[in-house]
Structures are given as C-alpha cells and as structure tokens.
Amino acid sequence: MGESGIGARVQRVEDRRFITGKGNYTDDINRPGQLHAHFVRSPHAHARIRSVGIAEAQAAPGVVAVYTGNDLRKFVPTSDDLEESPIGDLICGWLIHSKNGEPMKAGSHPAIARDTVRHVGDQVAVVIAETKRQARDAAELVEVDYEVLDAVADPLKARASGAPQVHDVATGNLVYEWELGDKAKTDEAFRNAHHVTKLNIVNNRLVPNAMEPRAAIGDYDPGTGVFTLYVTSQNPHVARLVLSAFVGIAPENKLRVIAPDVGGGFGSKIFIYAEEVVCLWAARRLARPVKWNADRSEAFLTDAHGRDHVTDAELAMDEKGKILGLRVHTTANMGAYLSTFASAVPTYLYATLLSGQYDIPAIHAEVDAVYTHTAPVDAYRGAGRPEATFVVERLVEVAAREMGIDPASFRKRNFVKKFPHQTPVIMSYDIGDYAASLNKALELIDYKGVGKRKREALKRGKLLGVGLSAYIEACGIAPSKAVGSLGAGVGLWESAEVRVNPVGTVEVLTGSHSHGQGHETTFAQLVCDRLGIPLDQVSIVHGDTDKVQFGMGTYGSRSGAVGMSAISKALDKVVAKAKKVASHLLEAAEADIEFKDGKFTVAGTDKSLDWSAVSLGAYVAHGFPSDEIEPGLKEGAFYDPVNFTFPAGCHVCECEIDLETGKTEVVNWVAVDDFGVIINPMIVEGQVHGGIAQGVGQALLEGCVYDEAGQLVTGSFNDYAMPRADDLPNFQVDVTVTPCPSNPLGIKGCGEAGAIAAPAALVNAITDALGHEDITMPATPQRVWRALQKSKMPAAAE
Incomplete structure (x- = not known):
C-alpha cells in the first residue's frame, strides 16, 4: 500500500490550513461593493400578513432596499404587454405517492412569505444595507401587521x-x-x-448545529449576465440546477455556484434555502453583491x-x-x-x-x-x-x-x-458477517463480566447497564435507476476528472464535496496508490460548478463508494492512455508495457520510464501516430453503482446511573464496524467518534422543543444541550471487513454509522440499568431520576 496509499494512516493534509486559521469559508469572502442582508422573521408560528410597512426602514441610515415577498419577480424585457412573474417557489425533489396512488401534497414555499407565515422564523421581508449592523438595525423598523392564527406543533395533534x-x-x-x-x-x-x-x-427532533452557520453571497456581472453564488453547500451542482430550472433565477450556463471550505454539514447544507435565492435575486436587482450569514439564533429557527x-x-x-x-x-x-x-x-x-x-x-x-x-x-x-x-x-x-x-x-x-439476502422491504443485502462484528464487540466489552461490574457499581451507589445496537444502513446513495423508480428527481451517480500535468503532478476534479470528511487526503491516497506518486503531487478540486463537471455532492456516505469509484474509473483510463504513450516512447508493443509503483517497464527487459517522464512525453507528443494516440493525459468518468452499500456493525454501550441524581455516565463504548475496504483508518476512526458523539447527544442531551403555540423553547445553547468532551468516554473502535462487491474499491461508507448505532445502544443500556423501558430521549438526569422511582431496586441498594 506504500506510505500514503490505500490503508495508510495518513494525517489529513487539509487540517493544517483549518487549525491555523487559513481556511476559506463563505464568510471569509467579500466582494467589491458588497451589501449586507438581514431578514425580518415572523415571531408567530401561524399568521396572515395583513401588511408590511417598510417606509421607515427604507429611510434608515445605509439602507439601499427593503423587499417583501411580492417584490420577488423575474426580470423580463421591458414591454407594455409583458409583466414580471414571480420567481419560483422552493421545491421538494423527491416525489412520494400515498398508498392510494395520490401524489404527496406539497404546499407552496416562497422564498419570502407573501400572505401567510407558517413557522416562527419564516421570512417576511429582507433589508439590504451598506453594513450588516445597518441592515439589522433597520429591520427593527419594519412594521408587520399580523392576524395571528392558531398553530399546531405536535404531529399527532396536527x-x-x-x-x-x-x-x-x-x-x-x-x-x-x-x-x-x-x-x-x-x-x-x-x-x-x-x-x-x-x-x-x-425519536426526538434535533437541530443540526454545524460549527459554521449557513451563509451566502449573491453576485451578478452585468457585462456577462452571469450570476455567482458563494454558499455553504454540500452539493453546489444540485443547488445550481434547482435555482436555475425550478426557482428560475438564471439559465444554468449563466449561474456559477461556489462552495468553498464548509465547516460541517451533517445533511443540513444539502438543501436549497430561501436566503440563497434572495441574495442572488437582490444582487441582480441592485447590481451589487449581497451577502448574508446566519447567526446561531437564526440557525436554530431556520436550518432544517x-x-x-x-x-x-x-x-x-x-x-x-x-x-x-x-x-x-x-x-x-x-x-x-x-x-x-x-x-x-x-x-x-x-x-x-x-x-x-x-x-x-x-x-x-x-x-x-x-x-x-x-x-x-x-x-x-x-x-x-x-x-x-x-x-x-x-x-x-x-x-x-x-x-x-x-x-x-x-x-x-x-x-x-446467507448472502445475498432479499429483505421484504426492497433492499437486497449483498454481503456481510454480522455475527463476527457482534462477537468481537462482546469480547472487547468483556460481556461475560457484566454481572460482576453491576454488583461493584451498586456498592458505589450506581446502576450499571449494558446495551447493544446491531445496526445496518444503506449508503452510497444510488443507483440512479433504483432511486428514480422510487421518486427521486435526480440521478445519484458521481463524476470525476483526472488531469495529469506535463511534470506528472495530478489534479482530481470531483463532483463530491468535502465539509470535514478529509477528502483532500483520502482521494489523494487513492491516486498515490494507483500512480505511485507522492501525496504532495496530488491536488483535489471540488465545490465550483465552473471548474468541476456536474456532480451530485456529498451526503449519505457516498463520497467513497460512489465518488472515489468515479475517480478510480477515470484513473483506469489515465493509466491505459499512459501505457500507450509509454509504448511509443519505449518503442515496444503496448501489450508488453507493465506499470507498477510509478514505473513503466517493458516486460522481460530493464527498459523503463518513470511516471513523470511518460507524463511529459504525453504533452511533448513528438512522433505520435495521430490515428492511435492523442496528445495530453486527461480523462473523465461517471460512475453509477449497481446497488447501495450496506455498512453494518455492533456498538455496545456501558453506562452507570447515579441513584441520587439520575445522571447517566457513559463509562465504556465499543464500536465494531464493517465498512468494507478502508482507505485511511485514522480518518475512519475520527468519523466513528464524531458519529457516536452526535448519537450520544441525541440519547442524553439534545431535544428540540416547541410549545403548543409553536414557539421554539430550545432556541439557543442555553436551552439546547450539546455533548461535551466530558460526556463521552474513550471509544474502543475496531473493524471487521467484508469488501463491498458493488463498487471497484470494495468501500461501504463510514460517515454516519456512529450516529445510527449510538442512540439505541445507549437507551438499551439505560433501560437495562433501570430494569424497565419507560424512558424517552433525551434521557436527561431529570427524566432518568423520575424513571428510577419506578424501578425495582436491587436488594443491595435498599
């Protein structure tokens, strides 16, 4: 595998710029002449908008414009018989049918509410000013006359x-x-x-809370008619598609979407949001860039x-x-x-x-x-x-x-x-060894010693519990044929392009997007493994629709199984082309050219050329037979897998509950996962750690709560508890390996496993300790203490 190839524990190359403050996030970007947007948001969960008074706000210092929902209209050529039509609503891109065959009921979702607000935080108007503070101050002057209506927040009551x-x-x-x-x-x-x-x-509601709040900058070039959106997005190409084809901001060839460094997504940055639409629209209207970035309170209210x-x-x-x-x-x-x-x-x-x-x-x-x-x-x-x-x-x-x-x-x-296994609910599991993961997890947790540890804990005034979670997930969200038959509005393949420069360095353009997963390292490791070149000679390019061919972004643990498989397919083409070049340079038959560890050799001889020499030869192109070899060394590929991937494993949680306070302490955690082939074990372990932390957060601490009037009760970190370092133990992380048969690299995916397995493992441990099942997430000390009062205490505790 080499020092930096597949399977190597390579430190993440992107982390140096992140931890030294050299990252380039959306809020780091500022455009000449830039304005700032601040949204006026509804304080009511449900109300009719009788009127929106903007005159005082428009007259405030620094204010350039104030817009309401009725202002958001498309631009058309000036004509007496043409009226500007409203821009399109935000869409849902996956059509579901009810069991009676009727399509789902998709209500209107305007970027700024036109007549009715439907949740606290719904956009009612936007104020655009020279500075962020001026926009915020002026927003306080917008007067909205609401007819407050009854609201419902509980899905059962709805x-x-x-x-x-x-x-x-x-x-x-x-x-x-x-x-x-x-x-x-x-x-x-x-x-x-x-x-x-x-x-x-x-299953309690959660607020994503990525480290970087959402942000957007809309820019418009009147000379070319091109819009540019800088945005915190997990899939910039899909954002461009939706904004063009459905919202109607601009034709796709006139819209560029750039997602620079993104500080965490966890799914919440897959979607197209109202603020992005408004910033682009307003930039065209005002002929100046418009920037918006959320504060944490807005994130609580408006992030999905x-x-x-x-x-x-x-x-x-x-x-x-x-x-x-x-x-x-x-x-x-x-x-x-x-x-x-x-x-x-x-x-x-x-x-x-x-x-x-x-x-x-x-x-x-x-x-x-x-x-x-x-x-x-x-x-x-x-x-x-x-x-x-x-x-x-x-x-x-x-x-x-x-x-x-x-x-x-x-x-x-x-x-x-026995595999393959067809489930009664569509999925066909291709391979696995579930007992192997469970057996290894039981050994690592010392399952046989649980009874002894329970007795010892009781002497210390604690109830000890152990819970298992044998999870499976469907990752590598694809194939396109399958998801299309299930109602998806897009295909879920992935694209890649491998560009080899004349000196042998390599640029990989990928339709995947990184927001913390370490793609700049793992993707480069694949290239190093295949081409036999050092890691620092590989660059990964992503997140810009003008640089990278159309791609489907990152979510559903698809970057490795689908994104890297596209890169692998492009590398196959590059190596095949390079062998043609080498055969010409070495004056040998193509069939006699062997490629290994960065060197092209004529079989059975000592005649060879290294990677950089062949790369240069591809561009010098002296004497190429024009009907056989084109100059250059660049190849692209699209990869659409034949099946989902099915990571699986077993997590075991051991916790102790304090009898006096109800506080639950996680004292041991074992995770044994089958992710198929692992590119970088260190990065995989980090992904597992992060996922478990989020799962523990859901089980013990996090819970988004609305009151009966639809007011968000947990609207800040004062009321919404995130897991901290001292809420978590040291994790024991191990793997079993059954290579995935549905992609060329044998990868299954690892990014979500911890968050999938952890809540059940922890709640199973808590209920094992309590001796009954009457507990709901989040299992806060108050809830656990109340549940303790229903428990039948072991004799030693009485």
Missing part, C-alpha cells in the same frame, strides 16, 4: 379533527399516507406468534431540523425466539414546508432498513407525513437510518428481555446468515 391547517392543499395536514411491505403476510405472522413485543417510540418521529412498533416471535414479523406505524413531522429531500427521509431512507440485520420474513410499515407549524425537517446525519435502527434495536432488545433470552443470543439467532 392530524386531529379541527386542528389548524398548515397548507390548504393538505387536508388534515397530511402530506402523504405511505406504506411498504406485505400487510396480509405480516398480519398472518402476528396471528401465528407465540409472543408479541409492543413499543411506542419517540432532523428526526421527529412518533412510532408504534410490534415484533412477533415464535416460541424459540425466532422473529416472524415486524409491524410499524410512524407519524413523521415534516414541519411547515417540504424541504429539498424531506419526503424521502421517513419513507425510502427509513422503512427500507426496518429489517435491520435480521432475517424477518414479513414486514409492513405505514408512514403518515404531517405538516406542523415548525421549521422544516429533512435529512440529518444518517437520515432515516438512525430512526429505523432505533425502532428495530429497541424492539429486539425488549423482545429478548421479555422472552428471557440473552439479548446477544437473541440477535445471533435472528441474524441474516
């Missing part, structure tokens, strides 16, 4: 008769009633069951939130503890509008993983997606898979307890053992 309506098009606030699986077969399995486990599960499911779930078993069937009904809170990919999260990213690692003969899932007067909900790290894993792993754990079977043994009894 379905009740007489509940306030979020969108007229969605009667009863129902976006869709969707189902997956075989209802008749599942019902039959339950009728034949020896034991049925039932749970009501709440995650999770927020309420689920009734049942698991049917025979007398030996073999699972016969799974039945699930989920109410998914979509918020006030359908965000860009929101409709797919509680359907095809959730229900298709309800088989978990288990051989379940019959599954039936029903999902009701519901509008409420809250911020939109969309993909957040894991996107549907954490919700599915939490349902499955809580059910499996409780079923084992109720049947008096050790939870680890229960899982082994029901694991899928």
Whole structure:
C-alpha cells in the first residue's frame, strides 16, 4: 500500500490550513461593493400578513432596499404587454405517492412569505444595507401587521379533527399516507406468534448545529449576465440546477455556484434555502453583491431540523425466539414546508432498513407525513437510518428481555446468515458477517463480566447497564435507476476528472464535496496508490460548478463508494492512455508495457520510464501516430453503482446511573464496524467518534422543543444541550471487513454509522440499568431520576 496509499494512516493534509486559521469559508469572502442582508422573521408560528410597512426602514441610515415577498419577480424585457412573474417557489425533489396512488401534497414555499407565515422564523421581508449592523438595525423598523392564527406543533395533534391547517392543499395536514411491505403476510405472522413485543417510540427532533452557520453571497456581472453564488453547500451542482430550472433565477450556463471550505454539514447544507435565492435575486436587482450569514439564533429557527418521529412498533416471535414479523406505524413531522429531500427521509431512507440485520420474513410499515407549524425537517446525519435502527434495536432488545433470552443470543439467532439476502422491504443485502462484528464487540466489552461490574457499581451507589445496537444502513446513495423508480428527481451517480500535468503532478476534479470528511487526503491516497506518486503531487478540486463537471455532492456516505469509484474509473483510463504513450516512447508493443509503483517497464527487459517522464512525453507528443494516440493525459468518468452499500456493525454501550441524581455516565463504548475496504483508518476512526458523539447527544442531551403555540423553547445553547468532551468516554473502535462487491474499491461508507448505532445502544443500556423501558430521549438526569422511582431496586441498594 506504500506510505500514503490505500490503508495508510495518513494525517489529513487539509487540517493544517483549518487549525491555523487559513481556511476559506463563505464568510471569509467579500466582494467589491458588497451589501449586507438581514431578514425580518415572523415571531408567530401561524399568521396572515395583513401588511408590511417598510417606509421607515427604507429611510434608515445605509439602507439601499427593503423587499417583501411580492417584490420577488423575474426580470423580463421591458414591454407594455409583458409583466414580471414571480420567481419560483422552493421545491421538494423527491416525489412520494400515498398508498392510494395520490401524489404527496406539497404546499407552496416562497422564498419570502407573501400572505401567510407558517413557522416562527419564516421570512417576511429582507433589508439590504451598506453594513450588516445597518441592515439589522433597520429591520427593527419594519412594521408587520399580523392576524395571528392558531398553530399546531405536535404531529399527532396536527392530524386531529379541527386542528389548524398548515397548507390548504393538505387536508388534515397530511402530506402523504405511505406504506411498504406485505400487510396480509405480516398480519398472518402476528396471528401465528407465540409472543408479541409492543413499543411506542419517540425519536426526538434535533437541530443540526454545524460549527459554521449557513451563509451566502449573491453576485451578478452585468457585462456577462452571469450570476455567482458563494454558499455553504454540500452539493453546489444540485443547488445550481434547482435555482436555475425550478426557482428560475438564471439559465444554468449563466449561474456559477461556489462552495468553498464548509465547516460541517451533517445533511443540513444539502438543501436549497430561501436566503440563497434572495441574495442572488437582490444582487441582480441592485447590481451589487449581497451577502448574508446566519447567526446561531437564526440557525436554530431556520436550518432544517432532523428526526421527529412518533412510532408504534410490534415484533412477533415464535416460541424459540425466532422473529416472524415486524409491524410499524410512524407519524413523521415534516414541519411547515417540504424541504429539498424531506419526503424521502421517513419513507425510502427509513422503512427500507426496518429489517435491520435480521432475517424477518414479513414486514409492513405505514408512514403518515404531517405538516406542523415548525421549521422544516429533512435529512440529518444518517437520515432515516438512525430512526429505523432505533425502532428495530429497541424492539429486539425488549423482545429478548421479555422472552428471557440473552439479548446477544437473541440477535445471533435472528441474524441474516446467507448472502445475498432479499429483505421484504426492497433492499437486497449483498454481503456481510454480522455475527463476527457482534462477537468481537462482546469480547472487547468483556460481556461475560457484566454481572460482576453491576454488583461493584451498586456498592458505589450506581446502576450499571449494558446495551447493544446491531445496526445496518444503506449508503452510497444510488443507483440512479433504483432511486428514480422510487421518486427521486435526480440521478445519484458521481463524476470525476483526472488531469495529469506535463511534470506528472495530478489534479482530481470531483463532483463530491468535502465539509470535514478529509477528502483532500483520502482521494489523494487513492491516486498515490494507483500512480505511485507522492501525496504532495496530488491536488483535489471540488465545490465550483465552473471548474468541476456536474456532480451530485456529498451526503449519505457516498463520497467513497460512489465518488472515489468515479475517480478510480477515470484513473483506469489515465493509466491505459499512459501505457500507450509509454509504448511509443519505449518503442515496444503496448501489450508488453507493465506499470507498477510509478514505473513503466517493458516486460522481460530493464527498459523503463518513470511516471513523470511518460507524463511529459504525453504533452511533448513528438512522433505520435495521430490515428492511435492523442496528445495530453486527461480523462473523465461517471460512475453509477449497481446497488447501495450496506455498512453494518455492533456498538455496545456501558453506562452507570447515579441513584441520587439520575445522571447517566457513559463509562465504556465499543464500536465494531464493517465498512468494507478502508482507505485511511485514522480518518475512519475520527468519523466513528464524531458519529457516536452526535448519537450520544441525541440519547442524553439534545431535544428540540416547541410549545403548543409553536414557539421554539430550545432556541439557543442555553436551552439546547450539546455533548461535551466530558460526556463521552474513550471509544474502543475496531473493524471487521467484508469488501463491498458493488463498487471497484470494495468501500461501504463510514460517515454516519456512529450516529445510527449510538442512540439505541445507549437507551438499551439505560433501560437495562433501570430494569424497565419507560424512558424517552433525551434521557436527561431529570427524566432518568423520575424513571428510577419506578424501578425495582436491587436488594443491595435498599
């Protein structure tokens, strides 16, 4: 593998600029003549806009313009018989149909509200001024006359008769009633069951809270008619597509989107947001660049939130503890509008993983997606898979307890053992060894010694619990044919271009995008491994639609399995072309040219040329047979995989609960994951650590709460608790490896595993300690202390 190739523990090359303050983020960019935008946001969850008074704000110092929703109109040639039409609404790009065949009810989502606001923080107007402070101050002078209406924030109450309506098009606030699986077969399995486990599960709403808040700069060049958007985005090409084809800002060839360094995304920066639309539109209107960046309070109010499911779930078993069937009904809170990919999260990213690692003969899932007067909900790290894993792993754990079977043994009894395995819910698992991950995790946690540790903890006034989470996820979100059949509005392939310079250095242009994953290192490692050149001779270029060919961005742990596979495919073409060049330079048959460790050799001889010599020869091009070899060395590729990838593994959490305070301390954590082939173990371990931290945050600390009037109660870090270093133990991270057969590199993906596995592992540990299941996330000290009062204390504690 070499010192910097596949499998090497290479330090991230991009980190030097990040930790020394040399990064280039959207807020670091300033354009000549730039103005600043500040949005006037609704303080009400639901209200009609009677009028918006802007005169006083327009007269304020430094103010250049104040716009309302009715001002956002397209530009057309001046003509008496042509009127400017409104720019398009924001869209949801994944069409879901209800079980009766009707398409989902997508309510209107204007960039600035025109007549009705539907959640606290909804945009009502924008003030644009010479400075950020002037824009903020003037925004206080905008007078909005609201007719306040009743609101509903709870998704179950939103379905009740007489509940306030979020969108007229969605009667009863129902976006869709969707189902997956075989209802008749599942019902039959339950009728034949020896034991049925039932749970009501709440998957709490989360606020993403990336380190870098969202930002945007809209710029317009009147000489060329080109718009440029600098933005904190995980997929700049899709942003350009939506802004052009659906919102109607500009033709695609007149719109450039640049996503520079991005300080964390976790899904919340996949989407197209209102502020980006307004900044671009206003830049054209004012002929000056317009910049906006969110403060943390705006992020809490307007960034797409995650999770927020309420689920009734049942698991049917025979007398030996073999699972016969799974039945699930989920109410998914979509918020006030359908965000860009929101409709797919509680359907095809959730229900298709309800088989978990288990051989379940019959599954039936029903999902009701519901509008409420809250911020939109969309993909957040894991996107549907954490919700599915939490349902499955809580059910499996409780079923084992109720049947008096050790939870680890229960899982082994029901694991899928033969591959490929077709689940009842679309997915076909290609390969895996679930027992291997579980067995290694049990060994690392010293599962046999749990009883002894429980007794020792009790002497210290603690209840010790151990919880397992055997998760599986579908990553490498693709293939295009599959997602197209499920309602996706785009293909989910990836693109790459490999440019070899005359001196042999290499530039890789990728449609993937990095926002903390270390692509500039891992992608370069692949090139080094294949071409035999040093890491510092490879540059990774991404995030600019004028430099990089169309690509689909980064989310769903697809960068390695799909993005790197596209690079691998382009490298194959580069090496093939380089062999032609080498055969000409070495005066040998192409079939006799061998390439290894950066050297081209004529088989059976000592005649050779190194990589840089062949690269130069490709551009010098002296004497090339024109009908066989073109000058230069540059190749591109598009890669569309044949299947999803299926990372899987087992996480085991050991926690202690203080009997007096209810505080839960995570004292040990073991993660054994199967990510297929690993490019850089150090980066993978970091991804696992970060994912677990977010999962622990959801299980113990984080919970986004709205009151009955739709006011955000947890609107700052004073009220919304993020995990800190002392909330987490040192993690024991290990792997098993079954190379993925559906891509050329054998990669499965690692970015979301920790966030998927962790909540179930921790809640299973807490309930093991408590001796009952009556606890919901986040398991705060107050909730755990109350749950302790319902526990039957072991004799030694009395």
